Each structure stands twice: as C-alpha cells, then as structure tokens.
Amino acid sequence: xxxxxxxxxxxxxxxxxxxxxxxxxxxxxxxxxxxxxxxxxxxxxxxxxxxxxxxxxxxxxxxxxxxxxxxxxxxxxxxxxxxxxxxxxxxxxxxxxxxxxxxxxxxxxxxxxxxxxxxxxxxxxxxxxxxxxxxxxxxxxxxxxxxxxxxxxxxxxxxxxxxxxxxxxxxxxxxxxxxxxx
Numbered sequence: 001x002x003x004x005x006x007x008x009x010x011x012x013x014x015x016x017x018x019x020x021x022x023x024x025x026x027x028x029x030x031x032x033x034x035x036x037x038x039x040x041x042x043x044x045x046x047x048x049x050x051x052x053x054x055x056x057x058x059x060x061x062x063x064x065x066x067x068x069x070x071x072x073x074x075x076x077x078x079x080x081x082x083x084x085x086x087x088x089x090x091x092x093x094x095x096x097x098x099x100x101x102x103x104x105x106x107x108x109x110x111x112x113x114x115x116x117x118x119x120x121x122x123x124x125x126x127x128x129x130x131x132x133x134x135x136x137x138x139x140x141x142x143x144x145x146x147x148x149x150x151x152x153x154x155x156x157x158x159x160x161x162x163x164x165x166x167x168x169x170x171x172x173x174x175x176x177x178x179x180x181x182x
Contacts (some may be wrong), residue, residue, distance in 0.1 A: 026071030057089040066111025116154035123147055 007129050028044040028051040036059065044051035044067070057063055067080040126133050126143050 027071055028067070028069045030055075031066040031068065033064040033066070034159075035059045035063065057087065060089050063087045063089060116150070116175065119150045119154060123150060 010130055026040075028046075029041055030042045030044055030053060032042060032055055034057075040055070042055055043054045044053040051067075051069075063086065065085045065087060066082060067085065067086075068080070073079055098172050123146070126136065126146075132167045134144075
C-alpha cells in the first residue's frame with residue numbers, strides 16, 4: 001500500500017454468538033498504532049452483519065490495527081472480542097508489479113540471471129583447474145554432466161559480461177569448501 005493511501009480492510013469484522021450474528025447492544029472500534037507508536041481510535045460503523053471503517057496511512061511502515069468490540073449478548077451477558085491485524089505501507093505499494101497483478105516475473109528473471117551467472121563462473125573456474133575438477137569427481141560430481149545441467153537451466157538467461165564481486169566471493173568460498181585454495 002502506498003503512503004497516503006486509504007486503508008479499507010479486505011476482511012471486515014463480524015460479530016457472532018455461537019455462529020449467529022449478534023443483534024444486541026454492541027460497540028466496535030479499531031485502535032490503529034502507526035509506525036513510531038502514535039495511536040488513534042476509529043469507530044467502525046455497522047454494515048449488515050459486518051463493520052466498516054477506513055483511515056489514511058500517512059507514514060511508511062507497519063500499521064497495527066486492533067479491531068475491538070464490546071457489549072451485551074441477547075441474554076444480557078457482557079462480552080469483549082478483539083483481533084489484531086497488520087497493514088504494511090511502502091513507496092509504490094499500490095503499484096502493481098510489472099506485467100500486471102500477481103506478476104513476479106521480473107524478480108524471478110533477475111534471480112535466475114544471477115544464479116546462471118554464478119553457475120557459469122563455476123564452470124569457468126573448473127575449466128582452468130584440473131585439481132578442482134578431480135576433487136569434484138572424487139565427490140561424485142561429473143563436471144560434464146554439471147555443464148549440461150547449466151546449459152539446460154540457463155538457456156533463456158543472458159550471460160553476464162563479467163563476474164561481479166559477489167560471484168567471485170562465492171567461487172572463492174566454493175574453492176575453500178572443496179579444499180582448493182589455488
């Protein structure tokens with residue numbers, strides 16, 4: 001949700017007594033704790049068997065919404081109910097992901113591209129190091145089969161023009177793990 005956006009919960013509170021909507025005397029409100037700790041109270045209005053209300057989120061961060069109710073049942077017994085929910089607010093929160101609602105393709109493509117860059121870097125490291133290739137074979141890893149897997153998995157991922165510092169760090173860690181400091 002974007003800063004400054006109005007919050008209307010997708011799920012609206014409903015009050016029941018043993019599954020039957022309460023028709024007796026009741027009050028329903030929400031206590032909203034904004035990032036930084038400021039608390040405000042919002043009276044919720046009846047809408048059939050449910051209660052509604054909205055507030056504007058002026059601050060980026062997590063907003064705690066504590067829906068509370070109190071009153072008397074049809075039999076005259078006092079009752080209280082509460083439920084705590086959270087609403088996250090961030091820049092661009094109302095902006096749908098690239099490609100439409102629910103599309104996480106851009107993030108997945110970047111993730112895949114990074115993994116493929118690492119795998120290609122590992123293969124380049126193996127190709128220039130006979131000792132490391134023998135060590136992989138000792139562990140039951142066939143570098144030729146590994147190459148075929150990388151080709152199959154990274155068919156659509158564009159190769160990096162060069163290895164980033166993070167890829168070099170991961171390759172160094174791989175070398176330490178298999179006992180090749182070369």
